[in-house]
Amino acid sequence: MTTLKTKDREWYRQEILPYFPEPLKSWLDRITVQDLAQLEEIRLRIHRPVLLQIGGKNSWLTEDGKIIPAGSGIPFILEQALLQKIIALISQSSFYALETELGQGYLTLKGGHRVGFAGEALLEQGVLRGMKHLSSLNFRLAREITGIADKVLPLLIDYPNQRIYHTLIVSPPGAGKTTLLRDLVRLVSNGIPGLWPGTKVGLVDERSEIAGCFQGIPQNDVGLQTDVLDGCPKAQGMLLLLRSMSPKVIAVDELGKEEDAASLWEMLHAGVTVIATVHGHNLEELRQRPIMGEFIKNRIFQRVVLLSRRQGPGTVEQVLDTVPSVWKPVNRWEGCLP
Amino acid sequence: MKLIGALLILSASTAMGILAGRRLAARPRQLQRLRNDLMYLETEINYGATPLPEALGKLVKYSQWPVTVLWQETLSSLANGEGLMAEEAWRHGIHSFAEKADLTKTDLAVLRDFGTGLGMTNRHEQLKKFKFIQEQLGSLHSQAEVLRARHERMWRTMGILGGIALIILLY
Incomplete structure (x- = not known):
């Protein structure tokens, strides 16, 4: 809803x-x-x-x-x-x-x-x-739209291991990637009864867009178990949160700088799940980019969510499973339940 | 009867002399107070980057009457939700302050000038404004101090002597 x-x-x-x-x-x-x-x-x-x-x-x-x-x-x-x-x-x-x-x-x-x-x-x-x-x-104008991640999150859960997959949200500007990320953070943090118990989330909100902090206090609902580091560069912020708040999931907006990559590797080795967004119209375009291309090729992100404005901002085009060598859509979420 | 009249005249003229002297002493005191307060405001802006409403709120508590009227009025004009700019709010502040203060037209003109562009440039530019007004108020303060030293006693004595002279004349 x-x-x-x-x-x-x-x-x-x-x-x-x-x-x-x-x-x-x-x-x-x-x-x-x-x-x-x-x-x-x-x-x-x-x-x-x-x-x-x-x-x-x-x-x-x-x-x-x-x-x-x-x-x-x-x-x-x-x-x-x-x-x-x-x-x-x-x-x-x-x-x-x-x-x-x-x-x-x-x-x-x-x-x-x-x-x-x-x-x-x-x-x-x-x-x-x-x-x-x-x-x-x-x-x-910030529109806090809650509920758009309800259908997406079940596709991102690794049910046997009870964890969230590393997820990359790919979207052109204005197609709602920040909105989706915010709502995902809220759900991952709060949990969905019967599906996901909820866990600790660290949110590095470099541009104050996700939590919309005003004087350090989140103005948007980002969940009960979410710690927000507001206005901090992503690369430093991820490492800081990892040390200070022991999150299970780290969420960041708009990856793409070189130093982000180094921190991202750090997160992956520390056993923390990363949910990130990136600007882009499709995967082909991302593959061409120096930093993101590497991540895509190495299949670091196990799930890729593609957004568009086709039916207004926040249209989820596809959720891809990148684990098999041929990436397949997991759009029907019933299909990926254990 | 004459004696009572003479006493009345004498006490009235003495009081007038004392009041005039006090007014003369109040001006340098208020100018000094203004300088201290402005220095406080400058620190808030320079080191704290404190927004004006918050900084003025602190000043209201820190300052002393009648200078506090200036901060109080500026703050309430700024924060009353009518969307006044600091410059306009400052003018309101000066207006109310002028009624309570013992300052000259020149003093008030210097203060009014300070309001132009208040808050609306970067920190570097704001600091220049503060430096400038400190210099101006500084020289006004030393002038006022000289006037006070020269005339404060004179007014007091004049009050008493003038009273006596009047009594003699009327006698």
Whole structure:
């Protein structure tokens, strides 16, 4: 069962609208409940229209505050003063306190939503240190959708050995890999009666997207037995959690750096199960990549979950069993029960 | 009867002299208080990267009347949910503070200037603002101190002497 956390707009009024000054605030509040359910992004660019991405389509705000499909009517143009005000509101008038966030390029808000920044980069010895003169903001609305892993998790359990298979979630951007990972973490942690007892999970949430931590406290339900290491680089984070929290399962988002590979090997040798996600449209594409290609070829991950946007974000295309030499789908989960 | 009148005049003029002297002494004290508080705020921003509302909350407890009015009013304007920027909230703060303080127009103008861009640039830029206002308040403070040393006693004596002079004239 896929259910939205909140059907009404109360969360939107409490978690999103307070960051917008008038008149944007009341205009954005005019969004219909149907559109709100599909609202993915609010994009603000200086001297350009305010765009709302609703279900993959763009709408914009008009001069008189209506939300209509982009390209029609006369759009409202965002001026510098208003953008500054939004920046003041998201930073509590404390731009100086955002140094780390500006270096990362985004800020996590209460509720796990996040604001991405673009502007003039500040470099220090060639390393991105922060930004000034912000010109673009992107509010990405976090939707905690629980239930989408219900059908997937049973495919990932090694029933005879009572453990979870090493799993790689492959997905193009915006196809719900983080959402699936979050829900998997919750289920692996809490357990499913009769199928899986639940276990200790260590979650390295480098980009604060999975648990959506606000000041260190998870805003999303990531399960009863989950320890979250927020904002830590994956490679270091995995090793740290392994030593400090003795997890049975470690979950990370967006693998792909060289140092990730070394840590991943460490995890595999320590007997910890790894659940990870990676950007990609299909396996062929992944095989071509230097780091991930190695993992795929060596069949490190025993299960591969392929996602797409075919029937909206979170469409599970296939779950592959990589243990036999010919990888076979395990889509019918009854088939893999002992 | 005349004696009672004379006493009344004398005590009134003495009190006026003392009050004027006190006001003169209050200004350097408040300027110094402001400098201390701003240094505290600077530390919060520089080392703690504390967001303004939180830092102001601490200052409200740390500061003393009447300077605390400035922090209190700025904080409540900032946090009342109307979405004011720090700069605007600061103006509200100064407005309420000016009524309670014994500061001159120049002092208040310096404080007002400080509000421009408050919180809205990176740490490095913010620190420059603090350095600048410290220098300005520093020189205002020494001026105020000189004025106080020169005139505080004078006002007091003037109060008494003026009273006596008035009594003699009326006699």
